[in-house]
Amino acid sequence: MTRPRSWWRTIAVTLGAIVFLFPFYYMIVGSLQETPDTSPSGALPAPGDLSLDNYREINAAIGLWRSLLNSVIVTAGVVIGTLVFGVLAGYALAQLRYRGRGTLFAAMLLLQVIPFQLLVIPLYVQVVRGYGLADSYLGMILPFVINSVAVFVFRQFFLQLPAELFEAARLDGASEIRVLRSVALPLVRPALLTATLLTFIGPWNEFLWPFLITKETGMQPLAVALANYMSTVASAATNPYGAILAGACVLAAPAVLLFIAFQRHFVSSDLGSGVKG
Numbered sequence: 001m002t003r004p005r006s007w008w009r010t011i012a013v014t015l016g017a018i019v020f021l022f023p024f025y026y027m028i029v030g031s032l033q034e035t036p037d038t039s040p041s042g043a044l045p046a047p048g049d050l051s052l053d054n055y056r057e058i059n060a061a062i063g064l065w066r067s068l069l070n071s072v073i074v075t076a077g078v079v080i081g082t083l084v085f086g087v088l089a090g091y092a093l094a095q096l097r098y099r100g101r102g103t104l105f106a107a108m109l110l111l112q113v114i115p116f117q118l119l120v121i122p123l124y125v126q127v128v129r130g131y132g133l134a135d136s137y138l139g140m141i142l143p144f145v146i147n148s149v150a151v152f153v154f155r156q157f158f159l160q161l162p163a164e165l166f167e168a169a170r171l172d173g174a175s176e177i178r179v180l181r182s183v184a185l186p187l188v189r190p191a192l193l194t195a196t197l198l199t200f201i202g203p204w205n206e207f208l209w210p211f212l213i214t215k216e217t218g219m220q221p222l223a224v225a226l227a228n229y230m231s232t233v234a235s236a237a238t239n240p241y242g243a244i245l246a247g248a249c250v251l252a253a254p255a256v257l258l259f260i261a262f263q264r265h266f267v268s269s270d271l272g273s274g275v276k277g
Contacts, residue, residue: 031246054242067225074140078203081145090154091180108148135216150195157191222251
């Protein structure tokens with residue numbers, strides 16, 4: 001009885017994977033087609049109709065690699081800031097004892113229910129008019145450099161660590177920064193990877209905030225550059241459908257590769273290594 005169930009489970013999982021992966025396959029095929037074909041038959045194009053012309057066209061129109069570099073810089077800045085502040089805040093909320101710690105954590109959780117769109121206008125006034133950071137990487141990074149979700153993730157991981165490890169380090173005369181660097185961080189490596197992957201998607205695909213504060217095309221991330229291309233230049237392109245899909249492939253590729261490379265770390269944990277004899 002178990003063998004038929006196993007076969008049905010395998011078939012169901014395979015069909016689910018095909019349904020999930022088909023849009024990605026269609027996007028890649030469409031980005032390579034010289035002649036646009038939005039019908040179902042376009043999923044099986046003729047080999048002679050495939051080329052890299054759409055990538056060349058989108059690159060010539062928006063400076064594809066420059067826009068991609070802007071996305072990398074902004075995303076890297078946000079991820080680094082999120083990890084640094086997330087680790088410090090998460091450690092303080094989990095391991096340090098001070099008055100008002102619970103209230104502070106509750107206030108941080110309440111911040112998650114406030115939509116970012118409600119903060120756009122005051123942030124724009126403060127960052128652009130107050131700090132003069134329009135058309136700058138720092139202006140795009142600053143509103144996202146502290147992520148309450150990452151703080152929550154790190155706090156939960158730090159709470160799982162045995163308190164004896166920290167007490168032993170403090171008895172040896174280690175400062176809190178030394179305890180954090182030498183004891184806590186090596187044991188919460190899964191949290192670092194999880195926070196990196198969770199944080200990466202947001203700034204990488206962010207459109208609204210970079211669109212508001214960047215007017216120079218040379219400073220726009222790829223998501224904003226693609227949107228501007230679709231609204232202004234695409235109608236005059238030879239194959240706008242293929243060019244847009246080519247840009248979408250470039251935008252999606254780093255996120256997909258990152259998740260494929262680090263997916264096994266979601267289920268791994270090194271917490272036990274700190275308490276083995």
